[in-house]
Amino acid sequence: MGIRITGIDVPFGGISWEYTETEKQAIQKLFFFLESKRLLTNPIEMEIKQWCIESALEIKRRLVDTLSECDFSKDTIGCIRSMIGACNDFLDRLDTVKETGIIFKNEKGDWANSAFSSAMKQFRNVFRENINLLSSVYGIIFTKTIPTEY
Incomplete structure (x- = not known):
């Protein structure tokens, strides 16, 4: 944890900080937050569209909040912005999914709805790539596995 000086009082002296x-x-x-998100890490046989939307919105909010916490390097900002973009793309692509309830996997193990399958794969790929980059830059282990097949 660092200290940032926020003010100096004169003539009697005094420093304020946070x-x-x-x-x-x-x-x-x-990473702790993202590891808890089923949308990223859960290789389950079914998903509920509305829950996926809510989770993507929650992830997006957390990413935006994280950007405001520190003066990150340009590369880190790029990674986080890429994940924010993936959330936006995922939400846009879910608009084309007509199912309102449960979306199941087919007999091949892929999502039965091809639009949902494509959106989920792209979403997870972007997060996997950027989490791997951040993990190597900061020396932090992301303890969950983001499935590659769906």
């Missing part, structure tokens, strides 16, 4: 997070701490907190 505690700040380091970039690594902020990314670690983001």
Whole structure:
């Protein structure tokens, strides 16, 4: 945790400050959050469209909040922005999915709805790539596995 000076009083003296997070701490907190998201890490046989929408919105909000926590490097900002973009793309693509309830997998193990399958694969691929980059830059392990097949 760092300290940022926010003011100096004169003539009698005095300094005011606030505690700040380091970039690594902020990314670690983001990883803890993302590891808990079923949308990213759960290889289940079915999903509910509305829950996926709510989860993507929650992830997007957390990513935006994380950007405001620290003065991140240009590369880290790029990774986080890429994940925000993946959330937006996922939400846009879910608009084309007509199912309102449960979306099941087919006998081949892929999502029965091809639009949902494509959206989910793209979403998870972007997150997997950027989490791997952030993990190597900050030396933080992302403990969950984001499925590659769907």
